[in-house]
Amino acid sequence: MQKGISVKKLINDPQSVVAESVEGFGLAHADVVEIRTDPLYVLRVGGAVTGKVGLVSGGGSGHEPLHAGFVGHGMLDAAVPGAVFTSPTPDQIAPALIAADGGAGVVAIVKNYTGDVLNFETAAELAEAEGTQVRSVIVNDDVAVEDSLYTAGRRGVAGTVAVEKIAGAAAARGADLDAVVAVAEKVIANVRTMGVALSACTVPHAGRPSFDLTDDEIEIGIGIHGEPGRHRIAAAPADAITEMLLTPVVDDLALASGEKVLLLVNGMGGTPLSELYIVYRQARSLLEARGVEVSRSLVGNYVTSLEMQGASVTVLRLDDELTTLWDAPVHTAALRW
Amino acid sequence: MQKGISVKKLINDPQSVVAESVEGFGLAHADVVEIRTDPLYVLRVGGAVTGKVGLVSGGGSGHEPLHAGFVGHGMLDAAVPGAVFTSPTPDQIAPALIAADGGAGVVAIVKNYTGDVLNFETAAELAEAEGTQVRSVIVNDDVAVEDSLYTAGRRGVAGTVAVEKIAGAAAARGADLDAVVAVAEKVIANVRTMGVALSACTVPHAGRPSFDLTDDEIEIGIGIHGEPGRHRIAAAPADAITEMLLTPVVDDLALASGEKVLLLVNGMGGTPLSELYIVYRQARSLLEARGVEVSRSLVGNYVTSLEMQGASVTVLRLDDELTTLWDAPVHTAALRW
Amino acid sequence: MTLGPEWALDWTRLTAQAMTEHRAELIELDRQIGDGDHGENMFRGFSAVVAKLDALAEPPTTVGDVLKLVATTLMSTVGGAAGPLYGTAYLRAAKVTMVDDLDGAGVVAMLEAGLEGIVVRGKANPGEKTMVDAWTPAVAAAVAAARDGATPTEVLTAAAGAAEQGAKDTKDLLATKGRASYLGERSIGHIDPGATSSALVIRAAAETAARVAG
Amino acid sequence: MTLGPEWALDWTRLTAQAMTEHRAELIELDRQIGDGDHGENMFRGFSAVVAKLDALAEPPTTVGDVLKLVATTLMSTVGGAAGPLYGTAYLRAAKVTMVDDLDGAGVVAMLEAGLEGIVVRGKANPGEKTMVDAWTPAVAAAVAAARDGATPTEVLTAAAGAAEQGAKDTKDLLATKGRASYLGERSIGHIDPGATSSALVIRAAAETAARVAG
Numbered sequence A, B: 001m002q003k004g005i006s007v008k009k010l011i012n013d014p015q016s017v018v019a020e021s022v023e024g025f026g027l028a029h030a031d032v033v034e035i036r037t038d039p040l041y042v043l044r045v046g047g048a049v050t051g052k053v054g055l056v057s058g059g060g061s062g063h064e065p066l067h068a069g070f071v072g073h074g075m076l077d078a079a080v081p082g083a084v085f086t087s088p089t090p091d092q093i094a095p096a097l098i099a100a101d102g103g104a105g106v107v108a109i110v111k112n113y114t115g116d117v118l119n120f121e122t123a124a125e126l127a128e129a130e131g132t133q134v135r136s137v138i139v140n141d142d143v144a145v146e147d148s149l150y151t152a153g154r155r156g157v158a159g160t161v162a163v164e165k166i167a168g169a170a171a172a173r174g175a176d177l178d179a180v181v182a183v184a185e186k187v188i189a190n191v192r193t194m195g196v197a198l199s200a201c202t203v204p205h206a207g208r209p210s211f212d213l214t215d216d217e218i219e220i221g222i223g224i225h226g227e228p229g230r231h232r233i234a235a236a237p238a239d240a241i242t243e244m245l246l247t248p249v250v251d252d253l254a255l256a257s258g259e260k261v262l263l264l265v266n267g268m269g270g271t272p273l274s275e276l277y278i279v280y281r282q283a284r285s286l287l288e289a290r291g292v293e294v295s296r297s298l299v300g301n302y303v304t305s306l307e308m309q310g311a312s313v314t315v316l317r318l319d320d321e322l323t324t325l326w327d328a329p330v331h332t333a334a335l336r337w
Numbered sequence C, D: 001m002t003l004g005p006e007w008a009l010d011w012t013r014l015t016a017q018a019m020t021e022h023r024a025e026l027i028e029l030d031r032q033i034g035d036g037d038h039g040e041n042m043f044r045g046f047s048a049v050v051a052k053l054d055a056l057a058e059p060p061t062t063v064g065d066v067l068k069l070v071a072t073t074l075m076s077t078v079g080g081a082a083g084p085l086y087g088t089a090y091l092r093a094a095k096v097t098m099v100d101d102l103d104g105a106g107v108v109a110m111l112e113a114g115l116e117g118i119v120v121r122g123k124a125n126p127g128e129k130t131m132v133d134a135w136t137p138a139v140a141a142a143v144a145a146a147r148d149g150a151t152p153t154e155v156l157t158a159a160a161g162a163a164e165q166g167a168k169d170t171k172d173l174l175a176t177k178g179r180a181s182y183l184g185e186r187s188i189g190h191i192d193p194g195a196t197s198s199a200l201v202i203r204a205a206a207e208t209a210a211r212v213a214g
């Protein structure tokens, strides 16, 4: 087997990974979340805030701290974890939607994968039947998936953090359902991401790495489910790789000189923070060379793919509204200011 | 070569890893730090606070976010990064000590390694010669190193975060040099750590993993420099491993029923957050079974060993003073509340 | 020979057994062009179905009762893309099988409803490298066999063979739906996991029908 | 024959060359029982020393001048344990060699001062598996040779052989100082990197002395 891959894990039974991990998470962060089991979901401590639009997200596990790490004040009201890399089921999602409803309706933030979209769709129907108004937004920031005519459409990846943070801030300051959906859609329209993998990851139940990569190969255009990327190239210096990631992002956004952006360098889980800052340094310098101002930054492991080594570069075009909402207070397990 | 090891990195020239990474770090966190080059160190933005005791730490790089990620308000005033896993030199440390001096003297927080101790010793002499009063505390929380008669003494590992946070809070609320040293020593006397590695890490210039481990072996009692541990055992479930880590920690602290503690589960860099919460869950349950109350928690990658897979369990005995100082506001790149 | 609720129970249990036996194979197929969970998802779902069957107080009185239980259980335990797709397929199939016994035409109607459910949910056309590429030839073969007056067992056996061939034939297809579509050209050369599990489901139907038929 | 500043320059450059050539070997030794940086540290330090030598405006007038430059440069570029230890060794050696020329006794005094610097800083006793275990036999051999009236070259050659043997003999020792001590029993069976680099330093001294002596 190739290097860069470990099949060893700090787990007990592969079947109970999600339940045990979420339980530990709930114990460690009892100041911001409470855990509901059977069905399993994570709720903001104290439950829905009366009169506030609720925000719910979810998806397969393995991307921690996404989504549970973003439940709390000023971001999500509930998160629904599926099995590792497997979208949760409607009977988990629907109760979370209902629990997050403070009477002003709920926005479901769904990453664009067939499974997530279908399961959230059904869940929304179930919740609506119980009297909870649900609106969904679909995050699809991954520019690696080029032509949506020939694919299931762009994937939702690291840009999800920006959607959750900004929509969460809008809801916290009292925006109504339409307004929260509108600002979420605005983020989605202005955020793009591209990722690289230096190694694969190992899904607990699979017991072997998600793809095979030799010592001098890397995958460009990966998603966050350990899937192979669009193409494989020879290993290259960080500066060159960063340019390969940033260029399609900037081009797709058609960023012009003078614009301001949020630059998010996201680790896939197994890459040292120090390397993320090397990528950040180069991405920032390339943006500045185009006259783009990096007015906000985030560097760290936010939307991961288990222990995969690699990173993604996300750019969000900012205006005053989005900047103010980004800066608004947030208090969750993984994001706080 | 064994699995669990990648020699691929998101870097450019191995010789410039630290400089580029720190540069990126400084750009991303210009709200809390400023970077000094030649010699290289990280300073709290705006420099020393007049009348406040300065706090400086440092050591080899490769443990990010330690120490630079803890520079800011309520924690460190300066951090000095050496080459990867190599203590910085006196001519880097001395200017940082001097720059952190607001007139009330400086406390140097040194992890107990021969290199760090010797280089900080020389630096303190140089800084004293320039009129900066320097006191040093030596962090040595690693219970894996059993008998200091036959070793260089216990190593400083993840407990360093608690020392820096709590001493930083004391300094921020106006404690004088003696008082800051006293509270740092109190933390040191009451904090213990033990770690495990599931895989090794690769130092950039070495180009090959720091030790060899087969697919069904793990190392118990590791440090944070990719060194092998005290012994090697067959891979085991997370709950069993956690017990092996927690037991010597609790025994060494002689924790009694009814006591309160801070429980820190620290990732070595390449282990998913979800697994750290599985370890946290079991460590907490074992502590509670002994009647020990986990009144504060921290789970995440704080003192890492590049991309090593593994974790450490740290317990700090808390009293009201330490709890209040732990809870005090902090605003750094990696710790904020 | 017709097929009743007893058969539907046998079919379901044999499907669960097939998912256990082929769990690793389906994981491996999904690892190649997806995210490596399809075998685990189907295994988890059908294990839950068997648990539900074991706990049944009353024996089901129609084929549709069994299929509805399978539908709701898969929907709430499988997750991913396969959960809603199989869930809807079984739900639609249940609606047209709320009868004691299925003859050849009844079996055809059941398969048609299943395929319809998948297409309604997933909006895939044939040739997009999905489970539709197992179900479409299966339904066509079933229709042809029934037209020739085949027994339910013969209808299902024809459908199973066609589904297996359909699944194999996904190898040369370029994926344009589901997770494999992200791979673009690199999806070619790999068999679709969902089409493979679909063929297992239909083969289990045929095998248990043959047993009932004696 | 005596050894002057020219020799000290040659010695230093040859040491730098040795650290370049043995960089990977020293990293590998340190990887086994330490943190894998010793070769890189010594390489970085002596590369900086050579850069400083190349930039010298005036040629140094004593051996001590050269050794002092080496000392301060190592101190500010090596880091880790080796930086302060070698730095202090060279600094102490410099203090006793502020002369034009060293005879056999002068060479002995230089080596003794170097060892003393290491011990003052690191507080290791012989047998703790550190660089002290190369320097201690080296000094002993140098003392013995000088007592027998050996030339500086002969003194250094004796010291180099003893240092090499001392470094080799660290293999069977249990480390109780430095990073290797954390390994406990597992440190046995590996040669100490710092003792090995020490032997390289002293061998370079002997080789360049032999060249000067013709």
Ligand SMILES: Nc1ncnc2c1ncn2[C@@H]1O[C@H](COP(=O)(O)OP(=O)(O)O)[C@@H](O)[C@H]1O
Residues within 6 Å of the ligand: A085, A086, A087, A114, A115, A116, C030, C034, C035, C037, C038, C041, C079, C080, C081, C082, C083, C085, C118, C121, C122, C123, C124, C129, C130, C131, C132, C177, C178, C179, C192, C193, C194, C195
């Ligand atoms: N739009 C679709 N229509 C029909 N089948 C689909 C569609 N999308 C995916 N599939 C099927 O689902 C299978 C994958 O299921 P699974 O791995 O369980 O879910 P996920 O893709 O969410 O991980 C694919 O092999 C394919 O056969």
Ligand SMILES: Nc1ncnc2c1ncn2[C@@H]1O[C@H](COP(=O)(O)OP(=O)(O)O)[C@@H](O)[C@H]1O
Residues within 6 Å of the ligand: B085, B086, B087, B114, B115, B116, D030, D034, D035, D037, D038, D041, D042, D079, D080, D081, D082, D083, D085, D118, D121, D122, D123, D124, D129, D130, D131, D132, D177, D178, D179, D192, D193, D194, D195
């Ligand atoms: N207390 C000590 N006294 C003498 N030599 C020591 C001592 N501690 C360590 N050493 C030497 O230092 C060497 C390691 O140097 P190096 O790898 O550069 O530093 P570090 O251990 O900080 O990574 C060891 O091989 C040993 O010879």
Ligand SMILES: [Mg+2]
Residues within 6 Å of the ligand: A060, A085, A086, A087, A115, C035, C037, C080, C081
């Ligand atoms: Mg999946």
Ligand SMILES: [Mg+2]
Residues within 6 Å of the ligand: B060, B085, B086, B087, B115, D035, D037, D080, D081
């Ligand atoms: Mg070192």
Ligand SMILES: [Mg+2]
Residues within 6 Å of the ligand: C030, C034, C035, C036, C037, C038, C080, C179
């Ligand atoms: Mg899948």
Ligand SMILES: [Mg+2]
Residues within 6 Å of the ligand: D030, D034, D035, D036, D037, D038, D080, D179
């Ligand atoms: Mg070393």
